[in-house]
Structure formats: structure tokens, C-alpha cells
Amino acid sequence: MESVAEEDHAVVIGGSMAGLLAARALADRFKRVTVVERDQAPARQPAFRRGVPHSRHVHIFWHRGLRALETLLPGACAELLESGARILDAPADVAWHGPFGRFPRIRAARFLSSSRELIDAVVRRRVAAHPGVRLWYGREVVGLHAEHDGRSVRGVEVRNRGAGGGHAGEPLEAGFVIDATGRGSRASEWLRGAGCAVPGKIRYESHFGYASRYYSPPEDIESEWNGLYIQASSQDPHAGAIMPIDGGRWIATLGGVANHAPPSDEDSFLEFARNLGSPAMYEALVCATPLSTPVGFRNMANERYDYSRRARWPAGFAVVGDALCCFNPVYGQGLTTAALSAVELSRVVRAGGPRERRRLSRAIQRAVAAPTAVPWLIATGEDLRYPTTEGPRARFDTKMRQRYVAHVAAAATVDPVVTRAYFRVLAMEERPGALLSPRLLRRVLLPGQQAVERTSSADRDDFCAVAHNRDGA
Template sequence: MIGSGLAGLTAARALTGLMDRVTVIERDWLPRGPGRRRGVPQARHTHSLMTAAQQGLEQLFPGICQDLVRAGAVPVRVPEDMLLLGPSGWLPRCATDLSMLSAGRDLIDAVVRDRLRADPRITFLQDHEVVALEPGPEDTVIGVWACRRNRGQPDGWNPEHLIPADFVVDASGRGSRAPEWLAELGYAPPAESVAESGTSYATTLYAPPVGHVADFKSLFLMATAHDPRQAVLNPVEGGRWSVTLAVGDGTLAPTDHAELLRAAGTLRHPLLHDLIETATPLGPVYTRGRTDSRLRHYDRLRRWPDQFLVVGDALAALDPAHGHGMTLAVESALVLDHLLTAHGTAVGISHRLRRALARQVAPVWQSSIRAQRPVRGLRARFGRRYASRIAAAATTDPHAAALLLHQEQTLAPPAALRSRALRATLSPRRDPAATAPPTLTHGPESRGRRPAVPSAPVIGVSTGSAARPRPTGSSAHWPLAAPAGERRGP
């Protein structure tokens, strides 16, 4: 396994279904616990595990979501625990089967890494950089060449040495050099689809103001066709807030706290500004550009070495606006797990694996680039009109809200949810959309009032996610919020 990001870690777990020994080769030194690493600079930005990522991780590592929560990750019911300003207004805080697990990326990787460290079949080879593939007979890969870091050497690395392997997986992230490695062995480079994003991200951590109490855990201001900026405030371990501002209009993201605060004040709603104005910054503002979406079409290559595969961002790196990267990584590992187990050997399966991964990536890729590169044509126009009707209905109708959020998480919504949401788009609106965020703790209505308990049915329950017990009651879809589970002070 080349790389120990989430794609490498989960694929390593998948390989143990078939292999006696799995070696994870990582360029960085790997900390014990959630320490920083140079190899994942995006870890400084807000990361959350969406519903499908949590479900996939649970399949690979039973009980891991509990481990994450124990380590400090914060479960957030979507949109029940959130204030979510959709494209057409605030969404009702209805109950759905959607959730996210919010934590620092270093923490997520550390918890998964610890599971692998406890597995005697898995070895981590840290401080090793893979520099080439070793070809075998009849179009196969039978190992990799790697250098070990050595500060005593003039270039910082020992000479390269061969690490033999029956199956090699490249999970080295956006900077993957697989096309070059394959070219050195005489293989054609893959075709690439690229969608430039022009979005840049600014992220920082805050300690909430002393005595902060809220009936929501998370705030999300979505981008619209007119304002391509979006912002998120998520709770992370240690009672902190991780705040990210995504600037999608080609301008640069803020680089310091004063600029970030100013930019927050010009968003579609001032709530984020009001929240961070009295919060305490806990570190610098990290910025990140160059988040173009890039898909390498390895599945289309006629000639390809067997016993070699590319997964994760190395295969499909998406603009992180929708937070799908880790979901794709986990789902790729599941594909690997199922196909390898069914095939019974790592020989003669690369072609099927490449095609299966391409099929799995396709819908997420399509929905990601649609947002970046609007398509022309009648069908696309119809699609956009339908999407804007769903967005409008989502401000008052819980089914439309649930559908919008299923789409946001690229989950297939149950048919019943789709038809109920469609009905909501056709019927004339009964309730006016809320102009204020659905919270009793912030805004003009907040003083002296206590948050009420929600009493909505769970909307859109689909694939076997654990059904949560709901309080009973009458009010179906208005904004009553549960007291936030995380009310830690700074």
C-alpha cells in the first residue's frame, strides 16, 4: 500500500481479507495519536465523515464510529442539529437518517491507524517514499522501489531499495505519480478529466465564547448561483469550532483572522460573523487553493499491469466543496474487499477492479463537476429548474429538505422520499419560508427562551442505518431544536 491517508488505511484493511501480510508505505513519520503530518496538508481544513463514509467505515472496522466519538469526534444529525441556509433559505430542523461525524482530520486518521496497528498482519513502513514500480513478467507489477528518509544523507534519503509485493495499491493522494511510474514501464498515460474549481478555502479553529450555549451544533451556509461562497462552522474534539470559508468566485480566501471575520460579515447571513466575533482564535488561518477536480481514466487503458491498482484521491480528486473525498476512499475499499474476496486471489483481477472503481466514482464525479461546470441543453435546464424547485420547497417541506440533503451527500434517496418531495414542489407553498435561522438561542427571539424538543418523524430512512428513537408529539416540520449535545465551553 502506497500512502497512509484514509484511502490507504481503508484499502489496507480490505486487503487483509485476502493477504497474510500488508505493508503500508508512508513518506511521513507517523505520529502516535492525532499528530500533524506534512503529507496531508488538507488536514488543517474542516473534515467530516458523511453518512455513507460512516457506514462504510463501520463495515470495515466494526465499532469505529464509537471509537471516534470516544476520541472526541462529534456526531451531528443532519439537519436536526444544524442551522443550514440552503440555496433558497433556512431548512427546517427535521429528523432524517442523515448525519455527519465531525472531527479534525488528524484525529480521524489516527483512530483508523490505531485499528490497523492492532492487526498483526499489518506493518507500517514510515519515512519511506515510493519512487517506482517493479515490473514482473507478462504485464504485472511485483513490487515497488522505495527510499528511506535519512537526514545524514546529502539529499535526505537513503538509496532506493526493492520491496516485493503480490499486489500494489497506489493511495498516494492528489500528488500521485502513478502516470509517470507507469510511463517508465512503457504504459500509456491515462486520459484525464479536469474541472477547474477556482475555489479557495480558509480554515481556522476557535474556542467558543465563555458561557456559549446553543440549540445547534453546526452552521452551514451553502453557496448559491448568485453567491458562490459557502461557510461552515463544525464542532470538533476538545469543544472547539472548526470554521471554513470557501470562496468560489476566483478571489483569494482570507489569510488572517481580521480578514476572515470581515468576509464572514459579508456572507448571505451574518450569523457566522456573530458567532466568531466573540470566539477566541486558536491558531493561524490556513488557506488552500488548487482544489480542481481531477479524474484519471485508468479503466479506459487497454494495456495495464495486473496486480496494481490506484484508489482515493490518486484516482479521483474532487473539489472538496461537498466533502465527498473520504466517502469515496472508504467506498473504494469496500469495492476492493468484495471483489478480492469473491475472486479469491489478487491475480487476474486488476481489470475488473479498475472498472468497478470507475463505476463507483462516476456518479459522485458527475454531481461534483455539475456544480463546477454547468452543462448546457434542454435536459440540463430541466434538471436545474427541478433542483431550484426542490431547494425552494426545502425551506418549508421536510421531505424536500431531506431530498436536498441526500443529494448533497450523493446518497440515493428512497423512492417514497423522492415522490413526496416532488409533490411538495408541485403544491403551492402553505407556510412562508423562515427568514431567520431556526434557533431559539440566537437572534431576536432568543432571550429568556429555552429550546424545545423536536417531535418530527424521521424522514427518508433508507439503507439499514440505525433507527434513532424519536420523541413523540404533533408538530411535524418546524424548527424545534434539540438542546445541543455539545455545550462545552472553551
């Protein structure tokens, strides 16, 4: 690749979803973009990578995020579908059990159901094909190259993780640096070390945990659902999901709060599924063939840095993705938010952005933070329902919102108009304010809109009957 001036070179630290999409956006302004990724180069085909351990758990990608992805990488969605991912419409295609019962089967919010490895492989191939982007694997960023008491970032220190790589970092100069290293980001530490005052992290930890496993679905299944989702609530802090993914497989994820987190040994996995609020998940899994052993995941807190509010933000630097703001993943918002932030980044750089480096950095940091506001409100507001959640206590307005949303969730089990509105907000298609329209308020708060019992007849999917009958069992 031809050598380019430092000002025309951008570096992205971390080559997962947020980093790859940020690189694609930056390539519209910088002649060369280098993505520095700690892991060794992954195979061309979808494969597990150490740096993304969460890929072994259910990942749904809301349609709003898919549209953003398509803006950045035209053709990506078609390739995902050709490779075995599926579009499902919730709650029509998904037997979705909320805290007050099962939601009616209407088409309200579409999402992509796929293995996370497939999504990453398709995005990676397409970003790597951009002539201005270079993916540099097996290299770990160990610090920022900052000047003037942290007022300007001029590059990064990179360490070779391969054989023969020492401990010392080598400088890689750049006109702009983006941190996309996920939950383990050390950006605040690096900036503080360079003399830049940075805000502390805001954290809400509900101690949610996952355990997941791949299955081969039973042959000749005839179920009225394609996907299954059993939500946790403050009354019943256990959750479960089965989603169809590429390779004709199911991914089954169990979830629970604090000491209700699911175990990851084989026998207890099924036992946990048996005790969920609906029997559907257990009945489906006992008929299916496990393809892997269960794996657990615990690091699922909501965390956010208010970097965009800093008056003194360094020139030439921004933070995106989970490194900036991450959510309890049960709400399925991280991928969509990463894609929306990358579109915002693209908008700023394509518009030319401010010429002066400091003003450009601030404009970018503000733009990428904007899409995090609503998912943060939803995830923290819901997590604060659990008495075990640690973090700043719920304010009066949060408590009022929680109460109203509980009424909405209850009404959504019996009134399809409310179901649709509820799912459109969950899928980030509408802002939460849409739930306060006079039409919705009337439907939600009018007497007579009683929630159905959680164990209604619709709850009892006779999932295995077909397979059992066929086998004469």
C-alpha cells in the same frame, strides 16, 4: 515479521485514509501488507502531518461512510465518539443555509463532526494493530517496478527520506500494488513511463479556496444550532462553516470561488465572515476565542482518471482514493467515498476474486471506481454552475439536471419532505434518481412552492445574545 513470498505480499503507497482502509481490505487476502508512507511516523495522539495539509480544514464524514468504516474496523466509531467526535443530524442540528434560504430543522442526514487528525489517528491505530499490516514511514515511492511494457507491476522503488537516505530507490517486491497517494499521484506518469497507455485526467476546476481556523467556543453558549453551514451559490460565491470537534473546539472554515476565495490573515478572516449571506457565522466568531491563525487551501479541483475502462490494464496494480478521483471538498464526499471503495475492495478479495493477476486487477479497479460515480456527478454538476469553472462544458442533460436540482433546493427550504430527500442524496444515502420519484416531482414542480428569502427571520440566529447579556455587554 516472517518473510512471505512475493505473491503473498501487497504494497499500498500512501498511508492516509484511502491507503489505510485499502490495506485493511487487502489483509484479508495477502499474508503481509506494507503501507509505504512518505511522512515520518506520526505521534500516537492526533497530530498534524505534512502529507495531509487539508486536515486543517473542516471535514465531515457522512453516516454512510461511517457504516463502511465500521465494517472494516469494528469499534472505530465508538472510539471516535469517546475521543470527542460528535454525531450531528443535518439540518436539525446544523443551521444550514442553502442558496434559497435556511432549510427546516428536520432530521435527514447524520454525519460525524471531528478533527481530521482524530479520524486519521483512530483509523491508523486500528489498521496498524492488524497482524498482517506493517506501516512503513519515512519512505517515498519513486517509481513502479513494472515488466513486459507495463503489462505487469511487480513492486515499487522506495527511497529512504530519513537522514542517510540517498536519492536512489530500493526495490520492494509485491504481488499487488495499490496507489493511494492522493491528488499528487504520479501513477499515470509511472505507467506511461513503463510503456502502458493510460487515459488523460478529466478535470473541472472551479477555483474554490478555503481558509480555516480553530476556536474555543464562548462559555455557556446557548445556541439553537450545534453546527453552522452557509453554502456558496452562483449568485453568492461565498461560504462558511462552523463545526464542533474534539477537544471542545470549533473548526471554522470560510470558502469562496475564484477571486472570492477567503484571505488567510487574521483581520480579513473575520471581515469575510461578516460579509456572508447570513450574519450567524460572524456573530458566533466574534464571541469565540481563536486558538490558531488562519490557514488557506487552494488545490480543490474535481479530477478523475477512467482507469477501469482501460482494455489493457497492468496486472498487479490498482489506484484508489483521491489518486483515482477527487472532488471539490465543499460537498464532503472524499472520506465516505474512500470508505465505500475499501468495502468494495474487501468484497472482491474476500470472494477470492479472479485467480489470474490481470483479471484480479481489473476487477479491483472496477470495484473501487464504482462508488466515485455519484459523488462525481454531484460535485461537477454543482461546480459547473459557476461561470469561472474550467473543464468540459456542461452537456444538455447536465444543464437540465442543474435546473431541476435548483428547484429541489428551493422547495427543500419550505417542504420538509423535499428537505429530507435532498439531504439524503447529499449524504450519499440515496441515489440522485430518488429526487425524480413521482411524489417528489409533484412537490417540487407544483406552483406555490416558493423559496423563502435568504434573509428570513430563521436566518438571524441571535447567537451572541446570551454571552453578551451574561457579560453585561
